[in-house]
Amino acid sequence: MKRxxxxxxxxxxxxxxxxxxxxPPAExxxxxxxxxxxxxxxxxxxxxxxxxxxxxxQKVASKRPDWGYSIVTLVAFLVMLAAGLFKLGNPGGISGNLTTAQSWFQILFQNIMSPLGSTMYALLAFFVASASYRAFRAKNRDATILLVAAFIILLGRTPFGTMLTSWIPPQYDLLQVPNLAIWIMSGPNLAGQxxxxxxxGLGIVSMSxxxxxxxxxxxxxxxx
Amino acid sequence: MLFRVAIAFACLFIIAGVAGQPAGDTALAVQQTIAPVTSLIATNHEYDNGTGIDLIWVPSIDDRLAPSRVTGYEVWRSVVGGSGSRIAELPAGANKFTDEQCSRESTYVYSVVAISVAGNAVSISTAPIQPAREWINLHRLNLLAIAFLVSAAVIYFIQSARSGKKLFVRKIAGLDAVDDAIGRATEMGRPILFIPGIQDMDDVQTIAAITILGRVSRVVADYDTKIKMPVSRSLVMTAARETIKASYMAAGRPDAYNDDMVSYVTDEQFGYVAAVDGIMVREKPATCFYLGAFFAESLILAETGNSVGAIQIAGTAMPAQIPFFVAACDFALIGEELFAASAYLSNEPKQLGSLKGQDVGKAVALVVIVVGTMAATIGSAWDVTFMNQLWSALKVVFQTN
Structure with missing residues (x-):
């Protein structure tokens, strides 16, 4: 029966x-x-x-390695929980709106939580650079195609790319780097996606x- | 002279009379400043639960001037025998509206007011209309047919596999590497990190990740390797614990199972990423699995895993994140491979049969794309009527939204 x-x-x-x-009646x-x-x-x-x-x-009690981080986690969790649950500092009291700017919850969220989240997100820029460096090394044919496509798209999104090929006559404008970048994104890239x-879609149907x-x-x- | 003075007084009285009229009459007077919309028709909204009425009209003739003298339109609705109310404000140029807040029990009358700086113009009201309910959405019949075709193919191949028919399933390198990756962690004496994405159990990708976890944890239990699974959703934690526990029991090692293998961190996206990155840096897992729904955190996780020297197997059905996993991980399951993984790893014929069923859907998609592309190209280049009709028919059949 359990199954x-x-x-x-x-x-x-x-x-x-x-x-x-x-x-329709069941939508x-x-x-x-x-x-x-x-x-x-x-x-x-x-x-x-x-x-x-x-x-x-448990980690703090048994003083396992890095137990100091656990104290930070516990304090952050309990303070945020109390601030939200009891609506501390909220002008409207316990029945007031939690999103009021003066509430402790909002102050903690806007001044600690949000900047920390943004900091983590900002790391993405560095990771994109390091991952691109590895991915775009022309080790084989596929990686070389990837490298060339990425180079064209990056160049096409800069004013330098526009300047570089602006001399190409209008009848061959597809060869201008910005247009080439648009073609790669809306042609091969979109088809692949x-x-x-x-x-x-088919995988979801099959698994369902x-x-x-x-x-x-x-x-x-x-x-x- | 006396006659002229009398005429002037008469004019003054007429002007004064208009100015002194009530608001409704004033509106009537300024209606003449712009033309109202015409041909306003209300029809029942098709294939709904009896909650919608479609309105269509010809915009005011003053809306076709450049610049338009009409600043917008207001749609007014009144229940027969009741008062009217404004239900929508639309920009200039609008010529249709669907009222989706109707009740099947009521009969409605609509009018449209053209708004301008000089004044408003009210249209003639529609005939009374009562919304009707339909039981089948015929607009989605094509979707039903496609779903039925694919489902029938999947079930047929499952039955074929059950009856002992040999089925060929192509190799998936990322899944073939699972055993090696777990073996590597065992030899190095380091843990395996399993990240099931950041969505809850109502996301099919998370379910796919949990099904793969079942296979992975079975091998982990056999090898007596340590597995660590920080999650960002409480329900995922519960489901993952049940799955790992069952694997350990199936491996005959229930005593080795520990609830702490799966731990809840936070629902917050980047808080979760920070916690997982910290675990990676401190515990240096030998193998990382990233399977499920990922967003911006995909590359942060994968690059951190790469920096600690872990072998990484990732899979997601989020198209925007696939390139990041391909770039940063050793193996990437692309789209459908995530959903096929559990069946592939199980190696059970009936599960593999379902994968073959997918191939029928792919074959249909392939044929339709090739025929559709040819029809559209030939139809537009040489204006061949049949090809244009074929192209239109394919669009109608395969357009699902």
Missing amino acids: EVPLFITFFVGTLLIASVFI SWGENFSVYFDIIAVFAFFLGGGNLLRIHL RAIMIGI LRILLGIERTYLGDDR
Whole structure:
């Protein structure tokens, strides 16, 4: 029964939601089920928060390596939780709006959380450079094509690229670097992306059928 | 002379009379400043739950001047026997609107007001109309047919595989490397890091990642390797624990399972990235799996993994992130390979059969693309009617939105 009931629920709800796409009176069912999912996810948050507390408290208590980071995590978690839950510093009190600028939650979010997130995001610029360096090395034919295409696109997006080939007469304007870059993006690149999207669509259909028919059960902790 | 004075007084009285009229009458007076919209027709919105009515009209003739004298339109609705209210404001040039806030039990009358600086012009009201409900969305019949075709092919090949028919499935290098990657971690005595993306269990990519986790954790349990799985969603944590626990039980080593193998970090995207990067730098995993839905964090994770010397296997169905994984990881599962991975790793005939079913869908897509491209090219270059019709027909059948 432990396996049969989830499988039945999966089949029943999955079939219902597929049918709802084609039956206008049932079109809102998908949204309704999303709301049910959100409600379950909210309850699951207690599990997540509890897990976070337990793991880091254990780490601090047993003074495992790097336990200092766990203290930072615990303090940040509890302070943010208290600020949000009790609406500390909120002019409207406990019934006030959490997004008010004076609330501790907003102050912490805007002045600590948000800059930290932006800092992590900014690292992407450096990682793009290092990954590009490795990817664009002309080791073989494929990598060379990638290198040439990337060079044209990068050049085409700069004023220098425009200046470099502006002398080409209008009847051959496709050979101007900016136009060449546009052609690569809207031609070969878009075609490749669409091919991947078609494959993804078919892959989702195939996997959904495996799950609905109970052939794929690994997600239930059952690989028989 | 007396006659002229009488005429002048009469004119003054007429002007004064108009100025003193109530608001409705004033509007009537200024209606003459611009022309109202004409031919306003209300029809039932097709294939909905009886909540929509389509309106279409010919814009005011003053809207066709350059510059237009009409600044916009207002759509007014009234329930028969009730008062009216404004339900939409539209820009100049608009000539249609769909009211999606109707009730099947009510009958409505609509009018459109053309707005201008000089004044407004009200159209003639529509005939009373009551929205109707349809039970089948015929606009999506093509989608139903395509889904049915692909599903039938998948089920056919699953049944073929069940009956013992040998099926060829092409090699996927990224998945063939899974055992080696886990073996490497075992030999080095370092953990395996499994990242299931940053979406919740309602995302099909996360489900795909959890199904792959089941296969990976089975090998991990057999090899007695350490696996670490920080997650950004509580439900994923619960599902992943159940999956790993089942794998350890299937491997006959339930005692080796530990709930701490899967830990919740945060729902916050970059907070999660910071935590995972920290784990990588401190614990230096030998193997990293990034499977699921990723966004901007894909490259940050993959480059950090690369910097600690981990062998990396990634897979996602997010087209924008695939290039980053291809550039930074040792193996990348591209799009559909993520969804095929679990079936491929299971090596069960019935699961592999479902992969063959996908190929039928690809074959249909291939034929339609080739025929459609040829029809569009020949049709437009030589103006061949049949080719243009074929091109239009293909667009109608395969356009799904």
